Amino acid sequence: MQLDDELRALDAHYRSMPPVAAMDIAIAGREGDTLSLRAPLALNVNDKDCAFGGSLVSLMTLAGWGLVTLRCRALGIDADVFVADSEVRYLAPLFADLRAQARIAEGESWERFVATLRERGRARTTLVATVPLPDGAAATTCRARYVAIARKHG
Amino acid sequence: MQLDDELRALDAHYRSMPPVAAMDIAIAGREGDTLSLRAPLALNVNDKDCAFGGSLVSLMTLAGWGLVTLRCRALGIDADVFVADSEVRYLAPLFADLRAQARIAEGESWERFVATLRERGRARTTLVATVPLPDGAAATTCRARYVAIARKHG
Numbered sequence: 001m002q003l004d005d006e007l008r009a010l011d012a013h014y015r016s017m018p019p020v021a022a023m024d025i026a027i028a029g030r031e032g033d034t035l036s037l038r039a040p041l042a043l044n045v046n047d048k049d050c051a052f053g054g055s056l057v058s059l060m061t062l063a064g065w066g067l068v069t070l071r072c073r074a075l076g077i078d079a080d081v082f083v084a085d086s087e088v089r090y091l092a093p094l095f096a097d098l099r100a101q102a103r104i105a106e107g108e109s110w111e112r113f114v115a116t117l118r119e120r121g122r123a124r125t126t127l128v129a130t131v132p133l134p135d136g137a138a139a140t141t142c143r144a145r146y147v148a149i150a151r152k153h154g
Numbered sequence: 155m156q157l158d159d160e161l162r163a164l165d166a167h168y169r170s171m172p173p174v175a176a177m178d179i180a181i182a183g184r185e186g187d188t189l190s191l192r193a194p195l196a197l198n199v200n201d202k203d204c205a206f207g208g209s210l211v212s213l214m215t216l217a218g219w220g221l222v223t224l225r226c227r228a229l230g231i232d233a234d235v236f237v238a239d240s241e242v243r244y245l246a247p248l249f250a251d252l253r254a255q256a257r258i259a260e261g262e263s264w265e266r267f268v269a270t271l272r273e274r275g276r277a278r279t280t281l282v283a284t285v286p287l288p289d290g291a292a293a294t295t296c297r298a299r300y301v302a303i304a305r306k307h308g
Binding site: 017019022023042043044046047048052053054055057058062080084086087088089090093 | 170212247
């Protein structure tokens with residue numbers, strides 16, 4: 001898949017982190033406000049030959065982190081983005097390559113996030129991410145809060 | 155540090171998982187019912203030069219997983235141990251090597267876990283894990299539920 005310049009920069013940003021490079025996490029694509037990441041099972045397998053929990057959490061957390069980062073960049077705001085907390089459910093083992101899709105949680109709004117970040121130089125929002133099984137049901141889900149803090153406010 | 159045979163076997167089990175080997179996670183020690191794991195910052199660093207969230211979650215989740223696994227082995231029960239869900243709080247950035255300590259959560263009991271596993275061939279319990287900062291305060295905390303399922307019941 002071809003990535004545009006914005007996604008290529010984010011992909012390079014991901015891979016600059018040694019543990020992310022080790023898991024071979026890459027951007028799979030973006031559709032509207034959904035960002036998808038992927039990683040091969042072979043590098044992310046546990047003792048039961050299915051996807052390792054830590055890799056699943058990494059993939060889901062990074063997908064959400066990427067969406068917030070893209071939003072800050074689109075605003076021209078140079079911000080550090082942190083994850084504050086997360087809830088993860090491991091619903092079914094995944095015996096295939098990993099893919100995570102993240103989007104903003106219901107009840108949250110990018111418009112509010114953007115307005116707050118512009119006004120105060122920091123903002124938080126909640127994102128949800130899912131790793132699907134080959135049949136489309138969820139293998140794991142994640143709900144996480146992210147904080148963006150502008151390095152240069154204004 | 156010298157590990158006894160039981161911990162050496164668990165250490166080898168951890169390192170048999172490619173993503174765990176890539177993070178260079180190892181057993182740091184055991185004191186009573188607390189298990190400690192460690193990993194070097196250099197292999198687990200994010201874009202802000204501090205510990206990567208996915209590595210922190212992996213370390214904490216594996217520490218709890220190890221405690222449950224050790225308990226099953228001590229009973230002579232060959233069991234698969236799964237994490238069912240987890241809540242993680244990222245409280246402060248860690249700019250040092252990672253160390254996670256896990257123990258059973260307050261209100262939970264190993265005696266009850268063991269009795270249920272013996273009786274039904276499966277049991278669940280909740281563990282808490284913390285990654286400390288160099289000054290002893292918490293960098294991250296994790297509360298996770300684990301399920302053990304005996305492969306051969308009885």
